[in-house]
Amino acid sequence: MQTEAPPLTVVETCGAQIKLAEGRWLIDGISSWWTACHGYNHEHIVEAMQKQLDDMPHVMFGGLTHEPALQLAYRLSTILPGAGSPEALSHIFFSDSGSVAVEVALKMSVQFWRNKGAEKRNRFVAFQHAYHGDTTGAMSVCDPDEGMHALFKGAIPEQIIIELPQTADQLSAFENLLAGGQSEIAGVIIEPLVQGAGGMKFHAAETLGAIREICARSNTLFIADEIATGFGRTGTLFACEQADIVPDIMCIGKALTGGAISMAATAASDRVFNAFLSEDEKSAFMHGPTYMANPLAAAAANASIDLFEDGTALERVALIEAQLKEQLEPCREIAGVEDVRVKGAIGVIQMTEPRNINWLRQRFIEENVWIRPFGDIVYLMPPFIINTDELTALTGAVVTVMNEWSKKTG
Numbered sequence: 001m002q003t004e005a006p007p008l009t010v011v012e013t014c015g016a017q018i019k020l021a022e023g024r025w026l027i028d029g030i031s032s033w034w035t036a037c038h039g040y041n042h043e044h045i046v047e048a049m050q051k052q053l054d055d056m057p058h059v060m061f062g063g064l065t066h067e068p069a070l071q072l073a074y075r076l077s078t079i080l081p082g083a084g085s086p087e088a089l090s091h092i093f094f095s096d097s098g099s100v101a102v103e104v105a106l107k108m109s110v111q112f113w114r115n116k117g118a119e120k121r122n123r124f125v126a127f128q129h130a131y132h133g134d135t136t137g138a139m140s141v142c143d144p145d146e147g148m149h150a151l152f153k154g155a156i157p158e159q160i161i162i163e164l165p166q167t168a169d170q171l172s173a174f175e176n177l178l179a180g181g182q183s184e185i186a187g188v189i190i191e192p193l194v195q196g197a198g199g200m201k202f203h204a205a206e207t208l209g210a211i212r213e214i215c216a217r218s219n220t221l222f223i224a225d226e227i228a229t230g231f232g233r234t235g236t237l238f239a240c241e242q243a244d245i246v247p248d249i250m251c252i253g254k255a256l257t258g259g260a261i262s263m264a265a266t267a268a269s270d271r272v273f274n275a276f277l278s279e280d281e282k283s284a285f286m287h288g289p290t291y292m293a294n295p296l297a298a299a300a301a302n303a304s305i306d307l308f309e310d311g312t313a314l315e316r317v318a319l320i321e322a323q324l325k326e327q328l329e330p331c332r333e334i335a336g337v338e339d340v341r342v343k344g345a346i347g348v349i350q351m352t353e354p355r356n357i358n359w360l361r362q363r364f365i366e367e368n369v370w371i372r373p374f375g376d377i378v379y380l381m382p383p384f385i386i387n388t389d390e391l392t393a394l395t396g397a398v399v400t401v402m403n404e405w406s407k408k409t410g
């Protein structure tokens with residue numbers, strides 16, 4: 001409270017823009033933490049929610065069910081990686097936020113092994129720069145040294161955090177780790193292709209494929225956290241598609257409802273599901289968020305999925321990718337910029353060091369754009385409906401402000 005600039009009051013959103021109380025509109029480069037993939041107040045999503053609000057905003061999901069959730073579960077099972085194959089993620093557990101979806105995935109993995117009599121398989125392998133949420137279980141699989149959670153060392157379960165294996169040597173060390181740790185390792189969790197809040201680091205589809213294959217060979221559960229990458233952000237509907245892999249368990253959230261309301265889900269394969277199916281009640285998966293499968297959120301999610309159906313959203317991502325590549329390229333020449341990288345509708349300026357972050361944030365607001373650098377990066381993740389001029393305004397502001405930043409000392 002003592003060091004942050006006071007927040008700006010927002011009174012309205014529309015398309016790719018945010019209106020401030022003072023009357024100014026900012027062009028949005030963040031999509032409200034990567035949720036508003038179709039832009040704000042999308043007519044189709046708003047209409048579906050208004051109709052659902054009249055029928056039934058909420059009803060409990062224990063002993064009761066409803067059409068919006070049934071429809072959503074069915075539709076997800078037909079679009080998630082591996083749909084139609086024996087490995088398909090056809091079992092969907094709904095929750096209310098991404099962190100909870102990760103908690104569910106972790107609990108599900110531990111209980112999967114317990115139900116099979118492997119009581120000691122309680123630990124997880126995760127990667128440096130990972131971010132999987134802010135609840136305690138999710139925190140334990142985040143990068144332990146990065147700003148957000150370093151403070152809690154010693155107070156949360158200790159997991160096995162390693163450098164994301166990319167070289168042949170690293171991959172073989174990773175395979176040895178899993179082979180040696182089979183008695184205690186329940187699963188491996190990864191953000192496929194793009195590690196988001198831990199620094200927007202990219203890895204190759206081949207790397208992702210190799211990690212998945214090693215997990216399969218070592219009989220260790222592979223959990224894909226697509227909360228940030230899901231729903232088109234990396235250029236395909238899900239990042240796993242680019243490596244042609246199907247995880248055992250997958251988490252989705254953020255853009256699931258098109259950014260209109262909170263909802264998340266944990267999807268599992270038949271193999272995982274079947275480990276819980278038993279005459280013994282104790283084998284069941286026990287987790288029940290009060291607002292699970294909230295009908296209003298499910299209606300928004302169904303409407304958001306409608307908007308992906310004709311393929312234009314992904315075409316727009318490809319256009320955004322090309323425009324980001326071209327227009328952010330000049331940043332490479334700026335002193336203090338180490339790297340410029342683009343994947344799908346994600347553009348990242350990597351600085352050599354975190355410097356003047358509050359100054360950068362303020363300058364972007366003065367330029368009428370909403371861009372919020374963190375750590376040592378400035379990034380753009382605009383809504384897919386952003387038009388060419390609006391995106392040019394965003395990249396133009398990045399080039400202008402980064403040039404000024406470069407000349408600023410201290």
Ligand SMILES: *Cc1c(COP(=O)(O)O)cnc(C)c1O
Nearest residue numbers: 097098099131132133196227228
């Ligand atoms: C945002 C995020 C989460 C946490 O989601 P919340 O809805 O904020 O709890 C988990 N994993 C990834 C990859 C995320 O980007």
